[in-house]
Amino acid sequence: MKVTDTNLTSMPEFVLLGFSDVPNFQWFLFGIFLVIYMIILLGNGVIILITRVDSTLHTPMYFFISNFSFLEICYVSVTLPRMLMDLWTQKGTISFFACATQMCFFLILGATECFLLAVMAYDRYVAICNPLHYPIVMNQKVCIQLVAGSWISGTPVQIGQTVQIFSLPFCKSKEINHFFCDIPPMLKLACGDILVNEMVVYIFAVLFVTVPFMLILGSYSRIISTILKLPSNTGRTKAFSTCSSHLIVVVLFYGSATITYLNTKSNQYEGTDKLLSLFYTILTPMFNPVIYSLRNKDVTDALRKFLPKLLSL
Template sequence: MNIKIKTEKSNVTAVMEFVLLGFSDTPNIQGILFGIFLVIYLTILMCNSIIILITKIDSALQTPMYFFLSNFSFLEICYVTVTIPRMLMDLLSQKGNISLLACAAQMCFVLIFGGSECLLLTVMAYDRYVAICNPLHYTVVMNQKVCIQMVTASWVSAVPIVIGQTWNVFSLPFCGSNTINHFFCDLPPVLKLACGDTFVSEIVVCIVAVVFITVPFLLIVASYVKIISNILKLSSARSKAKAFSTCSSHLIVVILFYGTASITYLRPKTNQSEGIGKLISLFYTVLIPTLNPIIYTLRNKDIMAALKKLLTKSLQ
């Protein structure tokens, strides 16, 4: 049921509750979708928890690279927990009602964790740059204090900007339809429901997207240009293969995450199709977080060795 209030000065009704349509266009398979997304969510929790565990207990993984990876895994858990449990609840109840405050909170946390992920991926690229391009000074440059500061900055930097952006969006009047054709309160579909002139808010969205998507991505590209240039200078084919293998997992994750996020937040509003937008959002909120731990474990010999060691101990 739509909950609205009327203002005294006009006949405009202000929306006080939204309805997330989610996957209501496929009512016959909602039970199947619930099962699929539940398995995916539990898989994400389990795989990332295992990565966090083995990077903490295995002495061979007590390096900056795996310190950043464990933080990235924890961030992934937070990121999916903001969206998937709510989506599961809506699939189970077949109701998508969400209050204005809950919608704002969900959007805020999604953007905070998403922005933090962009910054942390940049930090991880810098770590690989120092390791490959300046190996003799690696332990000095990437000492424990610096690593903690970089991770803290990745987590904290997005908070004030995202809170301001969320406030800017939800300070707009919502006086028309309260139906969001999405499975969570994402910026583009919510902003589409706002009344009046949304030009300033759209400019703010683009500026924030440039700060947290474009700039970090360009820094990552610059890091990898230097990394690849240095790798190609190596005389040993084995050294080249090892250097490429340590970077390839991170590079795959960067391409997948930044590719889908940039399509969502940097494309013009007029080109946004609700169906395509929902599908792309499904990629970077559900599918990519599912693939990330698989990419990092299957393509990393140290992680696989630590995992085998853990399994051997647990079976004894």
């Protein structure tokens, strides 16, 4: 009876190992990641602000971009502040509930990012391949529905997946060899037969990562085909520049996420998994403001008009 009470009342506490394998670089990493976090907040925050205050940016494309920037702030805030705290205190202890909450929000926001990237690719496809129908197809109601669908679609599924993962018995080590609570390192701590859980992870990885990625590639293949038919060399160069920039972000995000989530069993490349995770959790949110907006002439013009007003306040 005593053992039963203990098992029922005690919840496992985990330890995020993070970058403890390089103890001499803890403060250096703290400084680097703090600067990155500030860049992400500032870059995406500026994009949200100028797309709201500048009337010339009140178009479907910038509506999606501003939503994407807000998503990036939320997405990176699920993992980075916790990682900064662990680097500062050099303690990675995290409670069962906090770990489950972090994973749940991370999965929900990750699924939203996959869908929203696909929506943004579809928006560019309609704008370039069907420009005459663009105002009708991408009207305000459709844009709001697409964004709302991106935010809502994955939520119940990812909540269910989190519950499934944290219903497993964790009878192995409580040390998570990662800098946040993610599915692959959590499955490595579980004991017993987890074949069903791994199959569920594979299925959701295909649904939420691979399928949107293929839709994006399909959209851009049609876009590139249309661009090649443009008579102006300048127009082709500008369009190719925009498409290549977007595709770099897409490949970094989807490529690293796919490798990580389709390779849940491997224990040999845990360091590589952490490195890949940095791409889709931190680096792509940092580069997105530059690639999606700050290289755009409309955005730079809006910044030139907005910054003097802001500094004069």
